[in-house]
Amino acid sequence: MTATIAHDHAAVARPVSVARGYRFELVKLVSQWRIRVLVLACWIAPALFVAAVSQQSSLPVDTLFGRWMHATGWAGPLVMLGFAGTWALPLLTSVVAGDVFASEDRLGTWRHLLVAVRSPRRIFAAKALASLTVILLLVAGLAVSSAAGGIVAVGNQPLVGLDGHLLTPPDAAGRVLLAWVCVLAPTLALAAIGLLGSVALGRSPMGLLLPALVALALQLAQMLPLPVAVRLALPGYAFIAWNGLFTSPAQLGPLLIGIVVSLVWAVTATALAYLLFLRRDFTNLAYDGSERRAVTAGVLPLVGLVAVTVAVLAPATATTTGSGIEQDKVQRSVATAFAHLYRIQTKQLNRPDVTEAQLKATATCNKGGGTIAAEGPGNDWRCVVSWHLPDVEAAGTAIYQLDITADGRFVADGDGPKEVNGFFLVRTPTGDAPNPLWQFDGNVELLPTAPKG
Amino acid sequence: MDALLAIRARGITKCFGDVVALDGIDLDVAQGQVHGLVGPNGAGKTTLLGLMLGLAVADSGRLEILGTRVRRALAAPDGVAGFVDGPGLYPSLTARQNLAALAALRGRDARSAGIDDVLDQVGLTDVADDRAYGFSLGMRQRLGLAAALLAKPRLLVLDEPSNGLDPAGKRHVHGVLTRLAADGTSVVLSSHRMDDVEALCSEVTIVATGRVVFSGPLGKLAAENDELDYRLLTSDPQAARRLAVDTAGIGVVDDAGPRHQAEVLVVRALVPALDELVVRLVHADIAVRELAPVVSPLEAAFLALTEQQEAGR
Numbered sequence: 001m002t003a004t005i006a007h008d009h010a011a012v013a014r015p016v017s018v019a020r021g022y023r024f025e026l027v028k029l030v031s032q033w034r035i036r037v038l039v040l041a042c043w044i045a046p047a048l049f050v051a052a053v054s055q056q057s058s059l060p061v062d063t064l065f066g067r068w069m070h071a072t073g074w075a076g077p078l079v080m081l082g083f084a085g086t087w088a089l090p091l092l093t094s095v096v097a098g099d100v101f102a103s104e105d106r107l108g109t110w111r112h113l114l115v116a117v118r119s120p121r122r123i124f125a126a127k128a129l130a131s132l133t134v135i136l137l138l139v140a141g142l143a144v145s146s147a148a149g150g151i152v153a154v155g156n157q158p159l160v161g162l163d164g165h166l167l168t169p170p171d172a173a174g175r176v177l178l179a180w181v182c183v184l185a186p187t188l189a190l191a192a193i194g195l196l197g198s199v200a201l202g203r204s205p206m207g208l209l210l211p212a213l214v215a216l217a218l219q220l221a222q223m224l225p226l227p228v229a230v231r232l233a234l235p236g237y238a239f240i241a242w243n244g245l246f247t248s249p250a251q252l253g254p255l256l257i258g259i260v261v262s263l264v265w266a267v268t269a270t271a272l273a274y275l276l277f278l279r280r281d282f283t284n285l286a287y288d289g290s291e292r293r294a295v296t297a298g299v300l301p302l303v304g305l306v307a308v309t310v311a312v313l314a315p316a317t318a319t320t321t322g323s324g325i326e327q328d329k330v331q332r333s334v335a336t337a338f339a340h341l342y343r344i345q346t347k348q349l350n351r352p353d354v355t356e357a358q359l360k361a362t363a364t365c366n367k368g369g370g371t372i373a374a375e376g377p378g379n380d381w382r383c384v385v386s387w388h389l390p391d392v393e394a395a396g397t398a399i400y401q402l403d404i405t406a407d408g409r410f411v412a413d414g415d416g417p418k419e420v421n422g423f424f425l426v427r428t429p430t431g432d433a434p435n436p437l438w439q440f441d442g443n444v445e446l447l448p449t450a451p452k453g
Numbered sequence: 454m455d456a457l458l459a460i461r462a463r464g465i466t467k468c469f470g471d472v473v474a475l476d477g478i479d480l481d482v483a484q485g486q487v488h489g490l491v492g493p494n495g496a497g498k499t500t501l502l503g504l505m506l507g508l509a510v511a512d513s514g515r516l517e518i519l520g521t522r523v524r525r526a527l528a529a530p531d532g533v534a535g536f537v538d539g540p541g542l543y544p545s546l547t548a549r550q551n552l553a554a555l556a557a558l559r560g561r562d563a564r565s566a567g568i569d570d571v572l573d574q575v576g577l578t579d580v581a582d583d584r585a586y587g588f589s590l591g592m593r594q595r596l597g598l599a600a601a602l603l604a605k606p607r608l609l610v611l612d613e614p615s616n617g618l619d620p621a622g623k624r625h626v627h628g629v630l631t632r633l634a635a636d637g638t639s640v641v642l643s644s645h646r647m648d649d650v651e652a653l654c655s656e657v658t659i660v661a662t663g664r665v666v667f668s669g670p671l672g673k674l675a676a677e678n679d680e681l682d683y684r685l686l687t688s689d690p691q692a693a694r695r696l697a698v699d700t701a702g703i704g705v706v707d708d709a710g711p712r713h714q715a716e717v718l719v720v721r722a723l724v725p726a727l728d729e730l731v732v733r734l735v736h737a738d739i740a741v742r743e744l745a746p747v748v749s750p751l752e753a754a755f756l757a758l759t760e761q762q763e764a765g766r
Binding site: 013119 | 534
C-alpha cells in the first residue's frame with residue numbers, strides 16, 4: 001500500500017505578482033550593458049550635441065527649428081525631437097522592446113522563467129511594462145538633456161513658431177514638453193511592434209530589427225505623394241504632426257488623429273503579441289519563432305488595421321483632393337508666417353511696431369510658373385506676398401520660392417526685394433542679426449481648414 | 454509496506470502533434486529518495502520532468518505531486534523546484550544577483566533567502582560576485598542547482614545536473630543531493646552518465662520510446678539482468694585462463710581488448726559462477742588484482758532493455 005505525501009501546505013503555488021515580475025524584468029534589462037550605455041547616452045549626448053551645435057556658425061537649417069538654435073535654447077529640444085522621431089526612437093524601441101522576449105529564447109531561459117513565475121500572462125505584462133519603463137526613461141533623457149543643453153548654452157529666450165509667431169519662454173517650454181509627450185504615442189506603437197516581432201520571430205534578427213524597419217517604411221511612405229487619409233492612417237504620422245503645436249492656432253486635428261492612430265496601433269500590436277505569446281508551446285524545445293505565424297497573426301491584422309483606419313478617416317479628409325496641399329492653404333500659411341516674421345524684422349530694425357492686422361499680408365502662389373495645377377508637394381511653388389504699412393499708400397511686395405514636402409512642411413526662400421529678404425543678415429542697432437524674412441519654415445495643414453475671419 | 458510518495462504517476466500520456474512523447478507512464482518516487490531517470494535521447498525523459506515541474510500538463514493519466522493532483526500547466530504545488538534544458542541563468546547578472554533576483558521574485562530579500570548558504574553548498578562562494586557570462590557549463594549547472602535550492606524544495610527535479618561538471622563540482626553536487634535526500638527531499642534526476650546514477654540513486658526508471666521498461670531499485674535491475682562481462686586481472690593470466698575455461702558457467706571472451714592488455718582476461722558470467730571462479734583462483738594461489746564489470750550493471754541493463762524496446766517497435 002502506498003500513500004502520497006499529505007503536507008498541510010501542499011497547495012498549488014500561486015503565480016508571482018505582476019509587480020514582482022516587473023521588478024525582475026527591470027533588473028534583467030538594466031543589468032545589460034547596452035541598456036546602460038543607451039540610458040547614459042540619452043541623458044548626456046543630447047545636451048552636448050545641442051550645446052555644441054548652438055555654438056556653431058552653421059546651423060542645421062534643414063531640420064525644423066534648426067535655424068533658431070542661435071536664438072533660443074528651446075529650439076534645441078525640437079531639433080532633437082525631429083532627429084529622434086526619424087532615427088533615435090525607432091532604434092531605441094528596437095533594442096529594448098524588440099529584444100525583451102527574444103532574449104529569453106537566446107538564453108534558453110523560458111522554462112526557468114515559467115517555473116518561477118507560473119503565469120505566461122503575468123510574464124507578458126511584466127516584460128511589456130519593464131520595456132515600456134526603460135523606453136520612457138530613454139525618451140525622458142532625450143527631452144530633458146536636449147532642453148538643458150539648449151537652455152544652458154543659449155538661454156531661455158522666446159521661440160519663433162512655425163508660422164512665425166513668437167512664443168514666450170514659458171509657452172515655448174510648455175509646447176516643447178507637449179511635443180515630446182505627443183511622440184510617446186508613435187513610440188509606443190513602435191514598441192508594441194517590437195514586442196510583436198520579439199514574440200513572433202524568436203531569436204531571428206528580424207524580430208530585433210522590426211521596429212526600425214517599420215519606422216523606415218513609414219518614413220518612406222510619408223515622403224510619397226499619398227492621399228491624406230492614408231498618410232494619417234499610418235502610425236508614424238504623429239512623429240511629424242507635433243509641428244502643428246507651434247502654429248497659432250495650433251493645428252491639433254492632424255496631431256490628435258496621429259496620436260489616436262498610434263495608440264490604436266500600440267494596443268492592437270500588443271494584443272496580437274499577447275495572443276501569440278499565450279498560444280506558444282513552451283515545451284517544444286525546437287521552437288524558434290514562426291515566420292508564418294508572424295505573417296498570419298501579426299502582419300495581416302496590422303495591414304487590415306491600416307485599411308480600416310483609411311476607411312474611417314476618408315470622410316474627414318474628403319474635401320481635400322489627394323495630397324491636402326492646396327493653393328489657398330499655401331497662400332494663407334505663407335502670408336501668416338510672413339506677417340509674424342515681418343513684425344520681428346521691424347523690431348530688429350528698430351522701426352515703429354506694426355500689427356499683423358495692420359499689415360493685412362496676403363500671398364498669391366502658383367506652381368510650375370502657373371502652367372500646372374497649384375496643388376501638391378514640390379519645389380516649384382512661387383509666392384508673391386503683399387502687405388500694407390500704416391500711412392503708406394503703396395503695398396509692399398516680396399517674392400518667395402517654396403519647397404513643399406508631401407507632409408505639408410515648406411521652406412520659403414526669399415527672392416527679393418533685397419531690402420526685405422535679400423540678405424541673410426540684417427543690420428540692427430546692436431549689430432548684425434539673422435534676417436527672419438530671408439528664409440523661413442512653415443507648415444500647411446493637410447486637413448480641410450476654414451480661412452480665418 | 455507503507456511508503457510516502459512525492460510523485461505518483463499513473464498512465465501518463467503526452468503527445469506533441471502526431472508524436473507520442475509519453476505513452477502510459479507509471480512512476481512512483483518516494484519521499485527522501487534520489488530517483489534516476491535514464492533512457493536514450495528522445496525517450497521522453499525531459500517531457501516527463503517538464504510535467505513534474507508543471508511546464509505542461511499530461512493529455513491523459515493522473516499525476517500527483519507532493520500529494521496534489523496536477524490538472525493544468527504551471528500548477529505544480531509549492532515545494533517543487535529544478536530545471537530542464539539547462540539551468541536558465543542571466544549572464545549579465547552575477548551569481549549572487551541571479552539568486553537575489555529569483556528570491557525577490559518569490560517575495561524574499563537577499564539576506565533571508567539564504568543566498569550565501571546555497572552558494573556555499575554548491576561551491577560557488579568564490580565566484581559569487583562574478584557575472585554568470587564567464588561561467589563554465591559546470592559552474593552554470595551548480596548555480597542552477599543553487600537557484601533550485603533557494604526554493605527550499607521538497608521535490609527537486611533536475612535534467613542532466615552533472616553535465617559539464619569537473620570532479621570537484623561533481624563532488625559538491627553529489628554531496629548536496631545526498632544531504633537533501635537524507636533530510637527528506639525527493640530528487641528526480643535524468644542523466645546519461647550511469648556512474649552518476651549508480652552513485653546517487655537508490656531507484657531508477659528506464660524509459661524508452663515513451664514507455665517505462667524498468668522501474669525499481671538498482672539491485673533488482675542487476676539481479677534481473679543476464680550475464681555481464683568482467684575484467685579479471687590476476688598474478689598469472691595463463692593459469693587463470695585455464696581455470697576459467699574449466700569452470701562451469703564461465704565464458705572467456707577472446708576478442709576483448711588490444712594486445713597490450715593481454716594479461717587482462719575478460720569473462721562472461723552470472724554472479725554465482727563468477728564467485729566460484731574467484732574461489733578456485735584463490736585455492737590455486739593466483740592473486741586476484743582486479744575484478745570489475747566491463748560495463749556497469751545499470752549500463753548493461755540499460756542497453757539490453759532499450760535495445761529490446763527498439764526491436765519490439
